[in-house]
Amino acid sequence: MSKFNKKKSGDLPAISTASLPDIVFMLLFFFMVATTMRETTLMVKNNLPTANQVEKLDKKDLIMYIYAGEPVDRYQGTYGTSAKIQLNDKFADVGEIQDFIYQERASKREELVPFLTTALKVDGDSKMGLISDIKQELRKANALKINYVTKSGDAVKMN
Amino acid sequence: MAKRSAPEVNAGSMADIAFLLLIFFLVTTTIETDSGISRKLPPEQEENQPPPPVIKERNLFTVIVNSNDELLVEDKVMELKDLRAAAVAFLDNGAEDCSYCQGAKDPSSSVNPTKAIISLVNNRGTSYKRYIAVQNELVAAYNELRDRVATSQYGESFTSLEARYNDPRTTQENKDKLKPKIEAIQELYPEKLSEAEPKKS
Numbered sequence: 001m002s003k004f005n006k007k008k009s010g011d012l013p014a015i016s017t018a019s020l021p022d023i024v025f026m027l028l029f030f031f032m033v034a035t036t037m038r039e040t041t042l043m044v045k046n047n048l049p050t051a052n053q054v055e056k057l058d059k060k061d062l063i064m065y066i067y068a069g070e071p072v073d074r075y076q077g078t079y080g081t082s083a084k085i086q087l088n089d090k091f092a093d094v095g096e097i098q099d100f101i102y103q104e105r106a107s108k109r110e111e112l113v114p115f116l117t118t119a120l121k122v123d124g125d126s127k128m129g130l131i132s133d134i135k136q137e138l139r140k141a142n143a144l145k146i147n148y149v150t151k152s153g154d155a156v157k158m159n
Numbered sequence: 160m161a162k163r164s165a166p167e168v169n170a171g172s173m174a175d176i177a178f179l180l181l182i183f184f185l186v187t188t189t190i191e192t193d194s195g196i197s198r199k200l201p202p203e204q205e206e207n208q209p210p211p212p213v214i215k216e217r218n219l220f221t222v223i224v225n226s227n228d229e230l231l232v233e234d235k236v237m238e239l240k241d242l243r244a245a246a247v248a249f250l251d252n253g254a255e256d257c258s259y260c261q262g263a264k265d266p267s268s269s270v271n272p273t274k275a276i277i278s279l280v281n282n283r284g285t286s287y288k289r290y291i292a293v294q295n296e297l298v299a300a301y302n303e304l305r306d307r308v309a310t311s312q313y314g315e316s317f318t319s320l321e322a323r324y325n326d327p328r329t330t331q332e333n334k335d336k337l338k339p340k341i342e343a344i345q346e347l348y349p350e351k352l353s354e355a356e357p358k359k360s
Contacts, residue, residue, distance in 0.1 A: 032184065055325075057194060132283065144200040149194070
């Protein structure tokens, strides 16, 4: 009868860890797919207009971003629904743009300053009044290279 | 009797696979870049500037956009889709000494692409979307003409020349070859787009 009660040692068998890497991979893949690189949190609506005669903006470190548009729903209670400017992570006034430019310049190496470009990410439904105010401030700060960031697509059909 | 317990799976090579994948993604990932219409603002006007030179009316192509996003081009109402063709016709008119122009040589339109100026006037109530669309069409008009003259001279479109010039993979030697070509084309059709400060009403 000893045939049937062979292994009766009391300790538990070791759990195989061979599938642990699979779990880690699963997580890795999930984050790889879900990640989008963004430096600032958008507080304004940012439905960019479309254009097809575009140039690429290389050299991310040489770009200063100015966002503008209506505040998103979450902030509308506090800041109202009229279009606002966002610099870094907070709402700003038109008058603060010059300071922002100077700060950005100070944080860059001196020889790179002439190559700095200001990228305007403005909601398509904003009015030109706001944009021309921004442009006047940029002129005053002598930041003359600008880029209107757009989505690619046919500009005529989308209007 | 044969042993029944399952053999241990060797997990040692898992690390290699993980590295392989990691390296693959490291090499192939490109961070999405923004693209848009690049412009240069005019420098701040100093006081006591000499008055600007007088520009003949025939060399000026005025585009006015009102607060209802309607277009007035050369004192006529126009649809956005017709703007590009109108701008091309104006720039390419070439009434006097322009060997590469193919326009109508209309004596009331522009003298020469190097003299032709497009003036864009916005209203503060114009929507940004419409403004970008108008800018896009005007840039497209310039690109169309530049492409045409570049294709006939160098057998390659201007946009393709420019794309190759801006490509970081292009060697310095090739860039030096491309630069004079691009500059020559830009001289034939200089981008003269003037923007007035938006009107209040």
